[in-house]
Amino acid sequence: MLAGTLKAMTDEIRMLPKAYHDAVEHWQRHNFPEYPQLTERWQQYFPKDAEFCLCARLEKDMPTEIQVGDRKGQPKALAPKELDKEAAEQLLMIVRAQASTEFGSIQQHHGTFERANDPQDQTWVLRVMAEELRHGYQMIHLLTSADWSKWTDTKPQDMVEEILSMQTGSHVLAAFNLEYDSFGDSIAFAAFIDRVGKYQLTMQKVNTYAPMAASMPPMLREEAFHLAAGVIPMRRWMEAAARDRNATMDVPTIQKMCAKWYGRGLEMFGDERGGATNVKLGLKDLTNREAQDLYIAECGKMLDDINTRFVRARLAHLSRDDADKAYARIKDGKTVEGIRRDDLLRLPDRRFFRRRGEPAFQMIGHDGEQFTDVEEYIAHVLAHLPEAYRASIDVKHWIEMQRKVSRGEIELKKAINSMPRLARVGGACPCSKSVRWVMDVPEGTSGGGERLNP
Amino acid sequence: MADVRIRPVTELDIEAICRIDERITGKYRPDAWEDRVIYYIRRDPDSSQVAEIGGRVVGFMLGEVRGGEFGLEEPTGWVEFFGVLPDARDKGVGRSLIEALLARFKSQGAHVARTMVRSEDKDIDAFIRRNGFAPAPVTALEKRL
Ligand SMILES: CC(C)(COP(=O)(O)OP(=O)(O)OC[C@H]1O[C@@H](n2cnc3c(N)ncnc32)[C@H](O)[C@@H]1OP(=O)(O)O)[C@@H](O)C(=O)NCCC(=O)NCCS
């Protein structure tokens, strides 16, 4: 054992059957070519941490009785066949969406990875990407380690194929279909979007399907690092912005990144009015709005902390108490020693630039102002978004939809479900020698053939 | 005891930890605490804890299970950085924090917890001993270079 190193003792490690393991590694070679750098950087940046392992991890000693919903108190399902039909179908959708987010975020980070201007931030993101790959692996493990044939006609190899074939633009959730404009988006994404991931995983710790519940704690431990890997660089950007008027990341730039990601994060909770069924079925322990409210409060706290770092750096002569008082006054709208409310970060209104959920297309401004003229609203939103993002297909699509909704030319529901078409090469493996990611699965395989960690 | 809530540390506790450290040492050291907090979070975010009273973070304790240090092969729970706001002391906050760390260490397979206290830190020494720690049969030696 290396000095100071210790392997976590609480999880049980599982490997996928070879065909699936190979498919994930094959996907990695095409979509995450940075992965081989991990070993060397790990030695440099995380020298005493337990080595990274591309494997599924299951927490031991989890509750064996259903914790919420109609069947509370009854034994949890150990195999898919023990689930109710509705719960099984819903769970398959959740796992598929979760897997899509894990693989999708790697594709997004990959887009700007090489443009990072700080080697530590970049290495943190590299670790985040590797852990997202492990999370995707974990979801594939759930689909392939058990027999789902009672609830779906889709063979496990086809479910896996479908997941690995998604590209930026065809993922289940909008946040994973947005391309990054710069490496800074990796940071803002970790701070805002991984935070939603934390909520989803935390809610699913109670899941009625025991292997799903047991998958959550190890993922959550990694997620905790992802959030820190977002928040700490943002704190440091703000410190630099406070000290140096020519800092590369100024406050308006960071504010616009918040405006780009926050609304998509809110939408990942699902429609504000929904989620009760998942609770009833014992899959999650909070409804969508309950979870979203907690998330909003937490994002507000995050920005308060980051702003405090700015105020302390700019007003270094003030004591801690006086700096705290100064921030409270600035937040209240007063100007203190030249710092105005607009010089600091603020959370956009929860209804701003929304395309799904209760406030979809409602024309609410960044700070809650109500618009009546659609062109004025579009101009307002554009002024709050990053310049590079404004030129994207995603924003163009939103403008079209917003205009149509406001003029009554499209049903709201249709606009909500409409996804921008990104010109993308088909998602199958680009190798000339194959057309599928998953190969060599014996005919009739329906899961259950996993091997334990060698 | 006031209503103390103990929970694992997160990245959003960094500023509160800076605040507590500043009350104790008079220094604002955000970079140092960012580095420390992310270190513990990435190694085991369930080991290190903070204490809240009425939603305000009033204390923290950072530590983890490691093996192989000082030739001590066995997995050891190390209690490393901690502090309680002066106005929240003597209410059992420190004790609740250390108990939470020790419970986690035990669940991680450690049968022993260790910490190091500088001889001049009499208060910390007294607190640690009150929590069941006794001098270890190890002598710390050093030589100025
Ligand atoms: C040491 C410290 C954590 C104690 O926190 P606290 O919340 O006041 O501790 P508690 O109220 O839980 O006390 C737990 C026990 O320790 C005892 N104790 C605490 N401080 C003590 C002291 N200075 N002398 C003697 N006993 C003490 C308490 O009496 C109590 O014992 P009991 O339960 O048997 O009555 C706090 O005083 C502190 O933060 N000190 C500064 C720490 C520091 O300098 N940190 C930087 C280095 S990492």
Ligand SMILES: [Fe+2]
């Ligand atoms: Fe993830």
Ligand SMILES: [Fe+2]
């Ligand atoms: Fe993540």
